[in-house]
Amino acid sequence: MSAPRLIPAEVIALIFTTLAPKDLYRCMLVSRLWHEVAEARLYSNVTLNSSFQSHDLLVQAVKTRKCLLRRVEWISNNDHRVLTADLLDILFDYRPDEPIDPFRFSNDNETKTTSPLAQLVFPHGPDCPALMHFSFSGGNERWQFLDSVLYSLTTLTTLNLAFPDDGGAIERLYLVDMERILTTFPRLKELSIVGWRHFYPRKAAVALEGRDETTGPRVQHCLESFTFDAALGCSQEPPQFGFFRRLGNLKKVTIMSEYFDYENSCSRRPWALGRTLRQYCPKLESIDVKGSVEFWLFDLPILPSDQIRHITALVEETLSTNQSDFSVDLEQEMTGEDEARLIKQLQEQEVGELLKGRTAEPFFPQLKTLLLGKDHWLSAQDLLSLGVQAQFLTRLEVRFPVVQSSRPWDVYERRAPAAAMRATHSSIPTIDTLVENRRLQKRRPFTTRDLKLFLQLCSSLRFLSLTGCSFSFEDLIDTSTTATTGTPVIQRWACEETLETLDVIFNIPATNPEAHRLVWKHLGRFSRLRSLTLSQSVLIPSFQYGVDGLLEGQMGKSLEEIRQLPEWWKEQDRRQLMLWFARNFARLRILGMKHIDDVVDGQRRDTLSEFLDDEEVKQCSIRHVFIEDK
Amino acid sequence: MTVILVSSDNQDFKVDKEVAERSILIKNMLEDVGESDSPIPLPNVTAAVLTKVIEYCEHHRNDPIQVPEETDDPRKRSNDIEEWDMKFMQVDQEMLFEIILAANYLDIKPLLDVGCKTVANIIKGKTPEEIRKAFNIVNDFTPEEEAQIKKENEWAEDR
Numbered sequence: 113m114s115a116p117r118l119i120p121a122e123v124i125a126l127i128f129t130t131l132a133p134k135d136l137y138r139c140m141l142v143s144r145l146w147h148e149v150a151e152a153r154l155y156s157n158v159t160l161n162s163s164f165q166s167h168d169l170l171v172q173a174v175k176t177r178k179c180l181l182r183r184v185e186w187i188s189n190n191d192h193r194v195l196t197a198d199l200l201d202i203l204f205d206y207r208p209d210e211p212i213d214p215f216r217f218s219n220d221n222e223t224k225t226t227s228p229l230a231q232l233v234f235p236h237g238p239d240c241p242a243l244m245h246f247s248f249s250g251g252n253e254r255w256q257f258l259d260s261v262l263y264s265l266t267t268l269t270t271l272n273l274a275f276p277d278d279g280g281a282i283e284r285l286y287l288v289d290m291e292r293i294l295t296t297f298p299r300l301k302e303l304s305i306v307g308w309r310h311f312y313p314r315k316a317a318v319a320l321e322g323r324d325e326t327t328g329p330r331v332q333h334c335l336e337s338f339t340f341d342a343a344l345g346c347s348q349e350p351p352q353f354g355f356f357r358r359l360g361n362l363k364k365v366t367i368m369s370e371y372f373d374y375e376n377s378c379s380r381r382p383w384a385l386g387r388t389l390r391q392y393c394p395k396l397e398s399i400d401v402k403g404s405v406e407f408w409l410f411d412l413p414i415l416p417s418d419q420i421r422h423i424t425a426l427v428e429e430t431l432s433t434n435q436s437d438f439s440v441d442l443e444q445e446m447t448g449e450d451e452a453r454l455i456k457q458l459q460e461q462e463v464g465e466l467l468k469g470r471t472a473e474p475f476f477p478q479l480k481t482l483l484l485g486k487d488h489w490l491s492a493q494d495l496l497s498l499g500v501q502a503q504f505l506t507r508l509e510v511r512f513p514v515v516q517s518s519r520p521w522d523v524y525e526r527r528a529p530a531a532a533m534r535a536t537h538s539s540i541p542t543i544d545t546l547v548e549n550r551r552l553q554k555r556r557p558f559t560t561r562d563l564k565l566f567l568q569l570c571s572s573l574r575f576l577s578l579t580g581c582s583f584s585f586e587d588l589i590d591t592s593t594t595a596t597t598g599t600p601v602i603q604r605w606a607c608e609e610t611l612e613t614l615d616v617i618f619n620i621p622a623t624n625p626e627a628h629r630l631v632w633k634h635l636g637r638f639s640r641l642r643s644l645t646l647s648q649s650v651l652i653p654s655f656q657y658g659v660d661g662l663l664e665g666q667m668g669k670s671l672e673e674i675r676q677l678p679e680w681w682k683e684q685d686r687r688q689l690m691l692w693f694a695r696n697f698a699r700l701r702i703l704g705m706k707h708i709d710d711v712v713d714g715q716r717r718d719t720l721s722e723f724l725d726d727e728e729v730k731q732c733s734i735r736h737v738f739i740e741d742k
Numbered sequence: 743m744t745v746i747l748v749s750s751d752n753q754d755f756k757v758d759k760e761v762a763e764r765s766i767l768i769k770n771m772l773e774d775v776g777e778s779d780s781p782i783p784l785p786n787v788t789a790a791v792l793t794k795v796i797e798y799c800e801h802h803r804n805d806p807i808q809v810p811e812e813t814d815d816p817r818k819r820s821n822d823i824e825e826w827d828m829k830f831m832q833v834d835q836e837m838l839f840e841i842i843l844a845a846n847y848l849d850i851k852p853l854l855d856v857g858c859k860t861v862a863n864i865i866k867g868k869t870p871e872e873i874r875k876a877f878n879i880v881n882d883f884t885p886e887e888e889a890q891i892k893k894e895n896e897w898a899e900d901r
Binding site: 120129133135137146151164176669670 | 868897899900
């Protein structure tokens, strides 16, 4: 039988895609055909790190196979003198007679002259495809050398620069020149600049702004994915976003917050980043915010004074219901109750307006993915506008609770300094303050009520992860239907037909089994659900509490994994429940549950091993059961 | 609606249109041909292999069509092969490679992926001699060539 010889090389290459270098090496020794394919695969992606074992052998091997290189990763460390010569040889066929001193490469940033290596752009001949992916990671390198190498690789489509904190001196930071990057790499599709030890020039940005006003429409760069640090635009200096005007093709952004000076930026401009992206990058499909980044999705406009008359009227009305003999005076302080009631009314009004889409300007029409990390500041207004406008939103992850401290929520538009000062510096809320707040439409953190509204609106969701907040039973109820019929009914979510992955937290008290029954039934409505995670929920998986409500809809045919069932196991229930799951959910392969040792006759019994040894449990179709120890 | 597929050894297979369209090649053919009822010839696929391919497509008929940018879900990116697929791929080697070739020709990416992963799993961890034995491959290197290859590429053993 000679089957493998009939297989075309491209299919063999596909087989090799998941193999590690070790296995590829062994494949190279199998036969000539395999050798050819495996070698191409092995040498297409090379990591140069002089602290690796057998690094020298690798370098020797690569030097004779430069044509195969597609991706080079350079991990810099202290031994740069050795690597310098190797890099120049591998990337540019540059073998000068005397050893290269990396200090001799001049800093070209100011004068923008091309580096001495630029004429060697196609060093290996026109038939040899040029390098497409380049990654650099390090902190101790001489930046001039990095720049000389970097700016000569003009054919790149992917560039990753990482400047991790390695405890070195703080002065030696890498200067990122975005304009130069965009100009030098016309084919760049993916750019990532992360790490602590880099910064952006300020002078260049100012000059850029001036230039932009006068020249005509700019040619759009083809960059599609950009990972950068939020500090790029949050300082007090004039905006450094000039280059975003050329990034109209951007589809994906990832915003980090590792920049060392971030905390020291005294006067933040949190609207700047969101506004810039909204204005210049209409094709944006994916936003991933990692870490503590003030990213405002939605720009709240300032209400002109003629629109606040109805607010003033509302305030007057609220006050007059309480006042009897005193004349209504807008400047007087309100009682706590009045204030609370008024705030609530103003918020309701705002929600109503948002739902009608009136106050929102269109933003990110193509948005499909939104991922928010720790310390995010997603506001209620953002969330509701997202629900109303984002027709293609398929993935939303809000894994952490929203920041509650008052400082980020008190930041106003820079254009309204007087109001801002008055509003934030007064500790006693006067009516004037409330009206001003409303006029400036202060952002506020979202609540589960806003989430409920959002879930009624957003019908395209496929992946939803909302572990930053928990739903109580009251949060889930459809208040209007419940009021008319008298029995509680859970509000339907708009994404019931489309949702495939769900990770939420329900918090239903154990004293109300009917509530649990309703929630399980509600979960059952998701007809295409494949993955369910309820790890931190207080929701009891037991027949007395209605877990069979999960079979309400079509989920029996589609559910593939339950990452984590909520806690609460009685020993006899566990086995019965698992078998029930195995029998009713044809595709279920993964079941996760928490384990609690049972106390029988006053002693702890390890029932876990009995459970796992049970014949029926072993035979059932659920392949992976993982048990988390309490 | 059903379509008729004809294998290289002239056997007819009636399948639902939805199932047949898991193959992009067939899907495109159907779009070009339009409303016509004529059977679709597949000269590169024998009946035995076609049976297996149809079995796969039937089982996965309801799977969402994988769009590259939407498989961003980290759970979907795992290298695990589904239970059913694993059992499905437990065939003799000749059939395994025939399925891969058929999936390549018919452009059924998920089946091609599963097939390639299955073969890759067979390769992993084996020495060259073991690999040759597993796939009945003849060693066409001279000993000098082998030594040379080892010398130059040995760095990869550590990665």
